[in-house]
Every structure is written in C-alpha cells, then in structure tokens.
Amino acid sequence: MSETLTPMMQQYQSIRRSLPADTLLLFRLGDFYEMFFEDAKEASAILNVALTKRNLTPMCGIPHHAADNYIRRLIKAGRRVAICDQIGEPQKGQIVQREITHIVSPGTVADLHMLDAKRNNFLAAIYAGGKSGYGFAFVDLTTGDFRLTELADEKELADELARVQPAEVLVSEEQAAQFRDVRGLVARDGYTFLLDQAYFTLRDHFKVQSLDGFGCEELPGAIGAAGAILHYLKTELRRSLSHITRLVCYRNSQFMVLDAATQANLELVEARGGGRDTSLLGALDRTVTPMGARKLRDWILHPLCEIAPLQQRQQMIADLLAEPFLLGNLRETLKSIRDMERTVGRLTQTGGNARDLQVLRMSLEQIPQLRDDLEALGKARNPLEEVGRAGAPRQARGLEPVETAHLSGLGEQIRGDLHPLPHVVELLTKAIVDEPPALTREGGMFRDGYFAPLDELRNAGREGKDWIAQLQQRAIEETGIKSLKVRYTSVFGYFIEVTKSNLHLVPQSWHRKQTVATGERFITPELKEVEGKILGADERAKALEQELFLQIRDEVLRELHALQSTAAAVATLDVLGAFGETARLFGYCRPSLSEDLRINIVDGRHPVLDQSLVEEKFVPNDVLLDGEKNRLLILTGPNMAGKSTYIRQVALLTLMAQIGSWVPAKEAEIGLADRIFTRVGASDDLSRGQSTFMVEMNETANITNNATVRSLVILDEIGRGTSTFDGLSIAWSVAEYLHDEVKARTLFATHYHELTELELTRTGVRNYNIAVREWNDQIIFLRKIIKGGADKSYGIQVARLAGLPAGIIARAKEILSNLEQHELTADGKPALAEAPPPPKHGMPRNKKKAEQARAEMKPQMTLF
Template sequence: MSGQSAQHVAPADSKVTPMMAQYTEIKTANPDSLLFYRMGDFYELFFEDAEIASQSLGITLTKRGKHQGEDIPMCGVPVHAADDYLQKLIAKGHRVSVCEQTEDPAEARKRGSKSVVRRDVVRLVTPGTLTEERLLDAGANNYLMALTRLKGGSMEGDAIYGLAWIDMSTGSFQVSETDHQRLAADLAQVSPRELILPDNLLQENELRLIAEQPGGALSPVPRAFFDSSTATDRLGHYFGVKTLDGFGTFSRAELSAAAGILAYIEKTQLGERPPLDPPVREAGTGRMLIDPATRANLELSRTLSGEKQGSLLATIDRTVTGGGSRLLASRLAGPLVNVDAIHRRHDAVAFFLGNEIMREGLRQTLKGAPDMARALSRIALNRGGPRDILAVAQGLEAARAVLDQTGSVADAIPAEIAAARASLEGAPHDLGTELVSALREDPPLLKRDGNFIATGFNADLDELRALRDESRKVIARLQASYAEELGLRSLKIKHNNVLGWFIEAPSAQTEKMTADPGRFIHRQTMAGAMRFTTTELAELESKIASAGERSLAIELEIFDRLANAIIGTGEAIKAAAQGLAILDVSAALAKLAQEENHVRPTVDDSRAFEIKGGRHPVVERALKKAGGDSFVANDASLGPDKDGNTGHIWLITGPNMAGKSTFLRQNALIAVMAQMGAFVPAAEAHIGVVDRLFSRVGAADDLARGRSTFMVEMVETAAILNQAGDRSLVILDEIGRGTATFDGLSIAWATIEHLHEVNRSRALFATHYHELTALSARLERLSNATVSVKEWNGDVIFLHEIVPGAADRSYGIQVAKLAGLPATVVERSKQVLSQLEEQDRGSRAESLIDELPLFANLTPVAATASAEPDPVLESLCDINPDDMTPREALEALYRLKALSGKKPA
C-alpha cells in the first residue's frame, strides 16, 4: 500500500478540486494504510486504495471524475455497515485510517459555497487495536505486543528482549523480560494479534521468522519508539504519576517495550487514551514453558489445521461469559509452576464441584452478564454506545446477584472465590442501579439514533418526546382549552407553511379575542374568519419544531454524564468483571469435572509423575459424540525410583494405530490441565511441577526456512536436548524415522542416552526401532512398555492398553491391509519381511550394547576445544556499532583483521 504512485498523492495543477486536494493531503500523511474518507453517509476510497478495497471486499469499483487527466477509481462502504467491512480488511492484513468530518457542513458553507468540510484522521485501525464488539472474538484476547532487544541485562547472554502486551479491549497491560532461547515460547504463549518491533530487527532473518511464528500481523516501527532513556517519563506521563515505584520494579528492557507499545497506541488512537491498567510484570519463570512446536503438536488452542474445534480448549470450555472464556484460554496458554497458586485454583473448582445447586444458579446468572470490560474500554475511547452502557448496567446487576447467591457461604469459601467475591463487593452498585433506571431495555447501537433513555428518567426529555411524538394530541388539548375558555366550539388550531400554527375562528364570534389583543395577537383576516396566535401557541410551536433536536441533545447529555460516571469508577468495574470471569472459569471447570469424571490431581514440588487410569480428553469426548467404543484408560509412572533418582523414561513400542501417540499426548495434556488449575481425566494423578514441556510428535516441511521434514524433526529434537532439565516432561515420537534406518536408529539411541544421563527428564519415547528396547539392560531409569494387540486369523486387533514389555514387531503389514492396500502388495510384503527377519536384528542390538562404551564415559565434545580465549572474539565483544563513527568502524575492522593473523590474498 505504501507504493502508491506519486500522481495519486500530490495535486499538481489547477484542475485539482478542493475535495481531491484535501484527500491527497490526508492520504500523503497516511501512506501505509487504506484511507476511509468520510463523504456524508459513506466512507469512500480512491485510487489504489479503492482498487485494493474493492478486490478485498468484493464490492464494485467505480469512477469519480478525473484527476490530472485520468479517471479516479473509487469505491465506498456505508458508514452504518463500516464495522463489517473493517473486519474483512483487518482479517486480510490491511490497516485502515478512518477520516471523519470534523465540522458541521453548515459551518463550511459560511466560508464560501466551494469550501470543503474539514476532515481529519481520527483513528488508525490495526489488528491489535480493535475494540468494536463485532470485530472481536468474545472468547479470545486481542493482544497487541511490543518486542525490543537490548544489550546486557539481568539475564545471561549478550542480549535480552523486552516484551509488553496489551489488550485494548479490556485494558490489561503486562511486561516481561526474556532471552533468545525462550523468546519463541513466550511469543507463542501470548499469541498476539499484532506484533510491533523496531524496523531494524526485521532485517535479521532468524528473528523475523521467530516474530512471524505467532501468526499475527507484523508492524515495524522506528527504533525511536523504544527509547529506554525516556521510557520512565513516557509511562509516568501516560498514567499521571511522577514515579513508577507504585507499579513495581521493571528492567530496562521491560520499560523500553512498554514505552514502545504506548507510543504505538498514541500514534494509532490520535488523542484518545485507552483506560489501561498499570503494567504488571509477569516473571517468565512463573509459567510452564511451552515452545511453539509443542503447542502445535498438542493442539492446545488450535488443531494442526488451524481450527479451534477439536482443540483442547474447545473440548474443556464450559464457560458462559466472554470474560470467562478469555481467562480460561489465558490459563491454558500459560500453566502455573507455583504450587500454592495451583492449589488455590483447585480449591475453587472443588468448592463448586461440591455445591452443584449454587454452581448452576450462579452459571445461570452469569449467562446474563454482558462483557463489562470491553464495554468499558469502548466507552472510555469515545466509541461506546447505549448498548455498552447497558452492558455495564447488566454486568453490575449480575455482580450484585452473584453476591447474594454466594452470601450464605461467604465465611467458608476458598481463597480464589473469596478474592473474586471481594472484587464484586467493591463494584459501584449504586451506579448500576442508576444505569438500569436510565436506559430502555433494548437501546439502539448508536447514541446518535436517540430513544435510548427510559421514559420517566428525565421530565424535560419526556415533555419533549411528547411534543415530538404526540404533537397533534398536544395541539388538540390546547384547542379544547381555548374553545372552552371562549365558548367557541367552532374554534380550531390549524397549520400552514406560511403562518405555521394559528388559531382560527368565525369573524362573527371573535369579540372576546379582539377585545384582548395582548393575549390573542391578530395574524390574518379571511373571508368569514380571523386568525390569531398567542404567546403560548408560539412557544408550543417553537418547542414542537425543535423537540426532536432538543430531545436528542438531552439524551446525549445524559449519555455523557453516565459515561463519565462509568469511566470514573472504571477500576472497580474492571475488577468486578475480572471477578465474574474467575467465578465463571471455576464453575465451568467444576461442571467439566462432573460431566467428564475428572479428578483433582495432587500437584507438588516433587519430581513425581504418577497417572492411574489416564485418558485423552479430546479423543474421549470425540468417542462419546460418535457413540462408539469407550476410551481405554492407561497408567503412566515416570517419577523417582526407590532410590530417589529422577527422570524415568518409558520406551514405548507397538504397532501403528494402536494408540502410542494418543498415550503420549494425553499425559502431556494431563500435566497442562493440572497446572492450569483444572481437574484431570484420570482415576488418580500425582504430578511434580513440570517447568518445561516438550513434545515432538509428527512433523512437516518448513518451506519458509528451507527445511525438510527430517530437518524440522532434528531442530525440534535439538531444542529439547539443549533445554530440558530434571523438572521437564519430554514427549518424543518416532525420532529418526525420517532418514535411513541405521542413521535414524543411531540418532534415536543417542537421544535416549542423552535424556537419561544429561537431561534426566521425565520422558515418554515412542519408537518402531525395537532394537532400542535392549537399552533397558544398561540404563537403570529406562523401562520398556508396549501397546498390547491380538492377532486373529491373520488380522490385528488393537487393545489400546499400555503394558510392560517390548513389542517384537510393528504389525505394519496388518495395518497396511486395514488401510486397503491391494492384496498382491500385502502378500509380497509378507514375503519380503520373512526374508528380512532372518537377519535377526535383535541379536545385533544386544551385541551393540556389549560393545559400545557407556554414554557417561564419553569425552564431551566441548572438552576437546581449546581453553585459550579467542582475541578476535574478545575484541569483537567490546565493540558497540551504534556508538561508532564510520571512521572508527573502519579502524576497528582493520584491528580485527590484524588479530586474526591472516593477510589479504
């Protein structure tokens, strides 16, 4: 969009109309977005913007006059339907500048007949700055995130990254600090709709690919946005404080990211200030670290095809409010590692599980609670309407009702629910009562439409509405009053375009009226009739004429007063909205536990991982819906052995389609659910906190980075072996299958030994390399497990049970037969397999066990490297390119060349 040709952005001759001159001036100032130019009841787009919009929206491209001798392409969308079109444009990655009329057309006419109404851009609409209800997913946060990088800091390494993320629709504001190793996982946890970062960082391919992983829009901005030297002043100015000490302690990287995101908001909102919470520091170590590949493999919030349906989130979501749904998604995205915090969440679920009648009553109340947090944000940004005020009113009513419903147990509720209830007690309930009495039950969407204030709330408004809507009845009553007073049944009050409203009576019967000229003012004499007016009638006529405008003005005045009252109590309203969301999630997880027979897990700081009767929540629910077989539950025991050694590994063999991958995933999902605060699909569960979860199950090409399927597999495996620790849970499936048999077997072999000796992680490792089962003789914490099957008349029957032992074959030919391979191919496969099995691969593996040295006795590769420091690297680390002049940079390059000891060729 920024490549718009010069002839379309700069008027060059006298033939340019004033309107087009205004348009091109505004467009030149906003080159990187589509310009919605307000023309009466339409937003119109011209030139290249029109061509892009017409194609993206599927609307007609027309023409509007000429500009410098060429036709002007044009398309437009109605103002009242603009949100729908904005949604489509934003979804396709466009940014939109909304240009409104900033003066009344009547004022423009006073300057001359050819004067153009003043217009200006009032807002830049981007994916991360949406607040409109119709543009947002009620069940998902709409995060705008800022990423910046600084040298040095509290973390290890030469560079640290600052992250700040905001949901403008609710006002939440969080910051954190991370390093390169955790960066992808931290971005994936937040999953921002839009990511802003300094433009220079996008020039680094690796960092760009990491930034693109969350799938949101990338918005590069000038580095000046992230100036850490002025960050404290920017934040203090935004929140109206002289010091940030009251908000907590922030690192330089966090302050830089926070300043950058505020600068972007100020740029896009053009004077409007979202009601943001003060920034809250989220320590990265407070959440389970889940990298992007693991999130995708486990299908936490989206399936591998990108659908929400079929994901873990969709399966467990029983919430009834938008705020509750967003909170549930947030908890699933970032499971806790703090045992006490996890216990508080479990206590809340247990409370509602044991109080079913109260829970269901509360859920019924919550169903009627609108999204207060998002309504408040729109009101504060001057984008709210009557329905937003009604949403706050109904939300506060729901808060009061929930207080009443939980009042009888207020002294015996767990801490999580008590804190939520306290936030409801602090809500402005008196304001809620006023809002309910002020608004009609079904107000219009836009305040400019009027008729949203309830009858009886304002006497002046009621009188004006009566004049506006019942003017004939008001005139009739006045006519009856005059006729009775004067004794003239023939007296009429009439109207025409010349006199307006007037009193008419037969000339022969007007003595009393002509005798009182101070009251009955003569207007016109007709043949056989006379016409009069009175001060009362003139005032009534004036009121009738302006009743519509005046009634709307009063409604808008009331709206502004109510909106200001809401904004003034915004913090309490936000807290109440969060309290309702917490109650919704706790009650929903209790409902889930009851419906799906989930149990409370034991979570502690040990290294335990004992699951009895574990089940895969998504697969189990799918089986129930299909009315098929019930899910076969299985145990898993990866905790310490009798000597307290950690990091037990299960090596799982068995045929395809028998359920190995399902078993692997279900244990990872049970850990995630337990630490997010939910009950789990198992008969019993004891989980020592998992700090990092790694899952490599399946793979695909990564064409963007030029990686084959096997390369992707190896990159993900490398990340696991380099990062996993003794508190981690590792799920590995079919490592090494993407290359030659001996290569793959060798890699899988070494990977298991590394997990056992170095990482010491709790791990599940599924494989078809049966030779690996021999490792259990050498590795004391490695156990063999297999998926049991039965053969019947040459076919295989999957029992889906995980039992101790090792499979002696994979039954691949039987599975191929089930898949429908031609009978000739199946028969030939059996012949080839028979010949291959004569080579006795099992004995070869056992001989390898005896011949290979122990992994622990191998000399680490790093130990063979020279311990002498590299003078070139040392000198390079001392260089700060940002502080150097071109001459200094050139001299430094010569010094590095000299230190290398190499002469030019």
C-alpha cells in the same frame, strides 16, 4: 497543486498528510465514506467496489450505514483505516468541518462484531535492546490487559509469539529487517522504543514517579516495547487509554514453558488442520461468559509452576463439587453476565453507546446473587470433610480430613473483588430505556421522566406531530381531496402532497414546493411555522441526549477500577465453575501436587478422547515416572494401537494439573514440570528449505539443549526421517543422553525394538508396550499399556486395515520373512528379491535362533 483543488479536496489533502502512508483514509461525504487517489485504488481491489474518476481523480466510496462490514474486510486484509467524520453542521458558504475520530488497525479493533469473543486481540511490540535479549510487550485494547517481559533469545521470543498470537506487532524501523518473518509486522519510528522516551511515556500514562512498582525497572528492552505501544495507540491511533490502568511484568519462570512445537503437538488451544475441535481447550471449555473463555485460554497457555495458587484453585473446585446445587446456581447466574471487560473498553473508546451502559446494568444486577452464592458456599463447607474425587469424601480414599470452616482463600478473594455498585445500577435503571438505539446521535436513549428539559423538548415534538396529523385531516375535509397526505423528508421537510388528478382542488393560498412524477408538493405558512418547532425540538432533544449520555458515561467510568475488578473476578469464577462442571460430568480426581519428580497416574484417560469416543470406550492406563528407576519409559507396539495417544495423555494431564484443574484419572500425583517438550509426527518447512528429517532434528536439538531434570519430554518416533541404521543410532543416542545427562522424565514411543535393550544397560529405563491380540492373521488393539517390549510392529496387518491390495500384502510378508532370515539366494543375490521356499521341517533354523535370542532378552510381560 492545492491551487487547482476544490476547498473540500484541500481539506482532504490536509487531513491525509497527517496520516502515515500505510493508512487508508475514509472521508465522510454525505451518506458515503469516500477514498481518493492511491487509497481508492487499493481499497477498490480489496473490497471489490467500483473505481471511478472525477476530474481525473481516482475515487471509490462505501455507504456510511454499512461501513462496519467494509472496514472489517480492510482490517482482515491487514490494513489500517482512519475514519474521518463530519463534526460540524453544514453552514451556507462554508465547508463542513471534519476530523479523524479514530483509527483502526488489526491489533486495535474495538467492534465486537469483528472479534472472537473467546480470545484476546493483542497488539504486541518487540525491541532488541534488553539485558536478557529481547523486550516483549502486548496489550488487548478491548480489555485493558497490558503485560511485558524480557526473553533470552529468538527461540524464546518465537515461543512467546506463538503463545500470545498477536494480531499486530510493532518493531522499530531500524530492527524491522531482523523480524521480517514475524506475522503482522508494523515498523514504526525507532525513537519511541528508546529507553528514555519509553520510560517517560509509561510514567506519564500511569502517573508515577518510577516503574519500580510494576517490577520492570531493570528491564530496558521490555520498557522500550511497552512505551512504543502506548505511543502508537495514543499518538498515531488517537485512542483513549484511560482503561489501561495496570502493567503486569511477568517472567517465564513463573509459568511452565511451552514452545511453539509443544503447543501445536498437544493441540492445546487449536486442533490440527481445523475441522472438529479436538483441542484441550475444546474439551475443558464449559465457560458461560466471554471473559471466562478468554481466561481459560490464557491459563492453558500459561500453566503455573507454584503449588500454592494451584492448590487454591483445586480447593475452590472441591468446594463447588461438594455443593452441586450452588455450583448450578452460580453457573446459571453467570450466564446472565455479558462481556463486561470489552464493554468497559468500548465506553472509554469512541464506539461506546447506550447499549453498552445497558449491558453493564444487566451484568451488575447479577453480582449480589453471585456474592450470596459464594457466602452460602462458605457456610456449607464441612470442616471435617473435603471432596477428593468428584462426589467422594477424602476419608473414603484414606486421606486426612482438612479443617476449613470458611470460604477458601481464593473464594473469599473472588467475593471481595465482586462489586455490585448499586448506585450505578440505580442510575442506569432510571436513565436508560430497556432497548436503546445503536447510535447515540439518533436519540431515544433516555426514559421519560428522567430529565425534565428533555421531556419538554420531546413533548413539543410530539404536540407538533399531533398537530400535523390534525392538519392533514382538516385539509382533506376542506378540499375534498381524500388522497391528500402530509409527508416529511430530510431534504424538503414537511409538505402536503397532492396527486395530478386533484390539483384543481388545491386552494390558491397553498405555495407550490416541488413537482414530482405523481403530482405536486405544497407548503403553507402555518405548516412551515410548525415544522420549525418540531424539527427544532427534535434536534435540540437529540443534542441534549448526547450531552446526557456523555455525563452518565463519565459517571459510570468513575468506577472503572471496580468494574475491571468485578469483570476479572467473574472470569476466574467462571473458569473454576467450568472446571467443576467438567470434573462432575466425567468423574475427574483432584491431583496431589509436589515439588519432587514423581508422576504417578492411576487409570488416566485422555481428556479429549475420553469425551469424544463413540464407537469404543476409552481404555484407561497407568503411568509411573520419577527421577530414578522410572526416568525414561520406552514404549513399543504397532501403529494405531495408541502409543501417541498415551504419551500425549500423560503430558496433557500434567498440564491440566498445573492450571489448577482436576484430571481424568482414578488417582494422580503430579511433580511439577518446568517445561513440557514434544517431538511428535512428521512435517517439513518448505518455506525455510527444511526437510522432514531436518525439522525433526531441530526439534530434538531444542529438547536436548534446553530440557532440565524437572522437564517432561514426549518423544514419538525419533529418527524415522532417515535410513534405518542412521535413525536407530540417533534415537539410541538421544535416549541415552536424556537419561544420563539431562535426567528428564521422558516417554519415548518408537518402532525401533532394539531400543528396548536400553533397559539392560540403564537403571532408569523401563520398557512398556501396547497389548494386542492376534487372530487369524488379524490384530485386535487392546489399548492397554503392559510391561515389556513388543517383538514386532504388525505393520503389514495395519497396512491391510488401510486397504492395500492383497498382492502387496502377500509380497510384503515374503520380503519380511527374508529380511528376518538374512538369507541369500544360490546366486548370491539378496533373498528379499524373491519369495523364499517353504520350510521342509517347520521354522528355518536361523529364524528359530533369532526368536529364541529375542525371547531370552524380553522381560516378562505383565499388567501393572
């Protein structure tokens, strides 16, 4: 076939054969990127561009200057794109040299315009070959963040995938069928996952003799996944990985475990159904840098299970709150710092340019001020006082003073990790203009006076252009052609343009170059000579600038570790500053952390609703949970009264405490939880053929099988997806099991009032309900949690609020009355089939008995 192809198409075919079949090749031809054959057919459909043919070869093209927009659409469609550029100058009689400069896939996008600045873009890999079950690794190529772990089973793997949310997931071809339901799956040659090959790949990249220093030596599955990622990036995608300098091995025991259902039910980082952001991340995100926003998201999804680092974060927040002026200064300085992490990543890739260097300079210029502010914060700390509630000293709350004469441990660590790099700032200030061009090949990046040979070339070009301007004026004077212009195009170079009406005035010494619609174009020997000098000087100046750029970039990247350390410190400081600002604005308190099982919150508030409610003020509530007398709380009350809000509020405040944040409450004691489980709401999974009730039972089974005594369990309406008696039986049994066997701290919201009887048979069960007030058959929600169980659900009143017709409401009351009386008609038919007769002497006897018995069982209703 190659014998019938042109040399250019032979070149294309040679390059195309070096790529996997699932990669689209963008082949540079002049001002366009062209695609051919099957690539053209697929791309034209995705991009909605015309599919044409040349010599029966399907082809389509996109302008090179707008390629980013088209590439973005291909990536969103899940495709990989190889960029093949012209790397040599055209030579007469020779084909232009071309090669692939980089390959872009969904998990390796480096263009900042294609990414969400506030979240990582992870490429992950899974390998079923570890001691614990599944090896899992993931990397953000834009930041160099590289982590790995091993997971026990598919459930843990699914939960971690939900937490990381990778854009692309690598698996071996042999295991692809096993993971076919994973989003963004990419199957690759299995040998890259094998332990020996992956081990060598990792050692070779990090230049180490063993992986002991990373703590993953005994995790073969994780090593296989991590090695496959590096091989994919380096060999297949041809990426530079010099900025990936660390490999972090983590275990789930380090963090609170949050399964996929809990992440969704608590709306940790994303709100349900889109629209207004009602997530915890949305409520806490007052970060002012992209790096801080990404770190905050990571902290929320990875709450800590160790007290010491959490107390360090708390203390840093306390220090900032004690000095609001310094807190404001720090946050104002942070606003001037750009995305250093991704900028460094771009500079190590093919997309780096002079604007990235300018971003680094502007960011590094702020570091001395940050260090000064942190030093001032350490000096300002009162050794006899520590702020507890925002703005309130510990003594005011009856707490012992804490002696702290210097900057807190975390604050000192952050200050030490902030590297001003004055020599880098000085170099970039001298070299790079204030507003450099987006493309390095355009030139114009360097200041005049930075490099003498460059100045000489620029002067030569400027002098030539001045001479061109003078030539135009002389030609006008000599010929009398006032409309005469000296023009330039990239195809024809410089020429003199004369309109048709003035052609009789052109000197015979001028040489005709081209005829155009409006006239003629001419050149002169003198103009041609000067043209060579100008264009030669410009081209040499651009080439020299490209060399200088690469030299300066390499000089800056010699400080790679310091730059990455500084970016990480800025991110941490930004998150802590955001926590401090949120605590200051909304009056948060510093929670007391412990290893016991006690969760005691006074006047706790939902962190999202507390900030967003407009029509009514949020009503705070208390909670007391422990492993003994307050182990399982049964919460009853009408719909819309706030049961779900309350139980989620307790879970969110616990999680906030375990990321180091202060919490919206008057006081809080938090015994650390190893996991938070939630079973909330009704949903089905049609893709797997599972009904609402089956999904509910699956989630409940996960809780009962995996919860421990240290877990916090949130249950909302267990058993509602089946018949009343079945549902009540399951809910009762689940509650007993959690209390008796698991002994987990549990909040159980339910409409099954019968469950309140558990308090009579279990020592650790306590009944609470949402207070309401009735008036003229209407209900008013008081939003207050009080002791005791509710005696009815007020469902009909809530249905009226929803707008059901009056006839339906009246009939529902009749049916409810009959159900409560358990009456039959004279014909022996169920009484709910017809309206009951009005009572002759007040309340029917059997109903009186029912209410009397219920009142005797009902605990006294009092406030905390």
